[in-house]
Structure formats: C-alpha cells, structure tokens
Amino acid sequence: MNLTTKDLHLGYGKQSIVKGVNITIPEQKIVALLGPNGCGKSTLLKGLARILEPESGTVFWNGQEIHSVSSRELAQQLALLPQAQEPPEGVTVRNVVGYGRSPYTGFWGQLATDDKTMVEQAMQATGVTELADTLITDLSGGQRQRVWLAMTLAQDTDYILLDEPTTYLDLNHQVELMKLMRRLNQQGKTLITVLHDINQACRYCDYLIVMKDGQVVTQGEPEKILTAELLQSVFELDAEIHRDPIAGTPMCVVRD
CATH class of the missing domain: 3.40.50.300 (P-loop containing nucleotide triphosphate hydrolases)
Known part of the structure; x- marks a missing residue:
C-alpha cells in the first residue's frame, strides 16, 4: 500500500x-x-x-x-485517531471500542465472534479492559484518550x-x-x-x-x-x- x-x-x-x-x-x-x-x-x-x-x-x-x-x-x-472527540452519552467503553468494527459490520451491525475478539484485544493493548463496562462520559481525559486509541486499533x-x-x-x-x-x-x-x-x-x-x-x-x-x-x-x-x-x-x- x-x-x-x-x-x-x-x-x-x-x-x-x-x-x-x-x-x-x-x-x-x-x-x-x-x-x-x-x-x-x-x-x-x-x-x-x-x-x-x-x-x-x-x-x-x-x-x-x-x-x-x-x-x-x-x-x-486506513484509520484516524483525531485530536479531540466528543464522548457519546450513555455508551460504555466496550461499545465505543466496538464502533471501530463498523467498517466491517455497518455502524449498527451486530458484532461477530471475530469482531468481539478484536475489541477485547484492542482494550487489552491500551489498558482499558477494566473500564469496559464504564460509561465513557465518566472517564478522565487520559482514560478517554486510551479508549479512542482502542477504537482505532479495533478497526484493524x-x-x-x-x-x-x-x-x-x-x-x-x-x-x-x-x-x-x-x-x-x-x-x-x-x-x-x-x-x-x-x-x-x-x-x-x-x-x-x-x-x-x-x-x-x-x-x-x-x-x-x-x-x-x-x-x-x-x-x-x-x-x-x-x-x-x-x-x-x-x-x-x-x-x-
């Protein structure tokens, strides 16, 4: 490429x-x-x-x-992690990272087993696994940045x-x-x-x-x-x- x-x-x-x-x-x-x-x-x-x-x-x-x-x-x-993003209301970290799979599933598509594996691997790589069920709006700026990175990595x-x-x-x-x-x-x-x-x-x-x-x-x-x-x-x-x-x-x- x-x-x-x-x-x-x-x-x-x-x-x-x-x-x-x-x-x-x-x-x-x-x-x-x-x-x-x-x-x-x-x-x-x-x-x-x-x-x-x-x-x-x-x-x-x-x-x-x-x-x-x-x-x-x-x-x-090609994936982009922008400088700043507005966190969605009422959405958990795991769901946000799952949005990274939308090029393959569609934005509202159901995640297959392989997609879920990619999400878990991305959260582990960025150290946010323990935050998976936390609302992203409840996180600090640094924690959110790692979640956005995980979403980008999940795009693979x-x-x-x-x-x-x-x-x-x-x-x-x-x-x-x-x-x-x-x-x-x-x-x-x-x-x-x-x-x-x-x-x-x-x-x-x-x-x-x-x-x-x-x-x-x-x-x-x-x-x-x-x-x-x-x-x-x-x-x-x-x-x-x-x-x-x-x-x-x-x-x-x-x-x-």
Whole structure:
C-alpha cells in the first residue's frame, strides 16, 4: 500500500494552511510530523485521512486519487485517531471500542465472534479492559484518550494516523503508547503521528517530516536530518544534538 501527495494545498475557508506539499509515506515505518504550532501538521494529517478536501493538488492511495476510493474500502485500510472527540452519552467503553468494527459490520451491525475478539484485544493493548463496562462520559481525559486509541486499533487497518495521541496522557502512558506504536509497526503496520516532543519522535519513530509555515522543510531518518541548525531555523531553539544514552538515538538538549 502507498500513500503520497502531489503539490497538495489544504486550508479552511479562505485560509490556506498546507502549501504545495509533496511527500511519500514510507511503508511499514513509524512516521512523525513535527513542527511549531500552526505549521500545518494536523491539517496535513486530515488531508491524508481524507477528512479535508484539497484546495488543489492530490492525495494518492495506492496510486488512486484518495477521494475516489469508497468510504468502506478506505476505512478497512486506513484509520484516524483525531485530536479531540466528543464522548457519546450513555455508551460504555466496550461499545465505543466496538464502533471501530463498523467498517466491517455497518455502524449498527451486530458484532461477530471475530469482531468481539478484536475489541477485547484492542482494550487489552491500551489498558482499558477494566473500564469496559464504564460509561465513557465518566472517564478522565487520559482514560478517554486510551479508549479512542482502542477504537482505532479495533478497526484493524494497515495504516494508522494519530493526531497528537499523547494529549491528556501522563508520562507513563505516553511511553506505553509509543511502545505500543512500535509493537504495531513490528506487526507490519504503518503509523503516521503528529508529535510535539522532538526527543520522543527521534527515539520511537523511523522517519521525520518537519514542517514550517505550511511547507515541508526536510524529511528523513532522525539520524540524517536532526541538526542544531534545523532546530534553530524551524523551532527557534538554541540546542545541541547528543546521543541518547539508552536508546542511542539523536537527542535535543536546549542550552541555558
């Protein structure tokens, strides 16, 4: 499977956000979208997920214009965890996670044995099994975030797009999420995620796409593209690049 863009422009109303982006997402990798606030990371992710219609340019899915792919077919191949969702009233965690199976069953379809197995596995992977019978409206922000992730995993797609997935998560659950992403990648899945933590991205992601002012500044493996000059020009950070003593990956250390 292949996800690419050609001269992609995206925006909201008359405001243009993403400007002429050309990227090819490397398959079976963990890809991080990085850049300062307002640079177009989340907007680009929405374009890749077909949430936003391009102002111009194209998103291609397996060589086919993505907006020509049927919704059911695309939902069985590509899943999106958005930045924020409104929790439904009166619905338990297990039922919410079960919505992830709707591309296969229909939104109100009955879950077969295989579907229920996927739901249970997704809840276990995200650590929400003990909350299965709890109303989602009774959960904390961090707990809800893990439930939304479980719903996305239950969709069982080859591509998973995550928009700031560490939002609301404490440090422990952030680390668990990144480790889960790595396990999913080892199962052959491609993950594309918007992140703010540069060191987290370098430690857990295989490929970085760095943006500024709606355009891609550079892209590639962390080892090859992360430099002090890049941190200064994109993030306005006066920092040095060192080796993470545990992971051996590049690490950004800000000067006093």
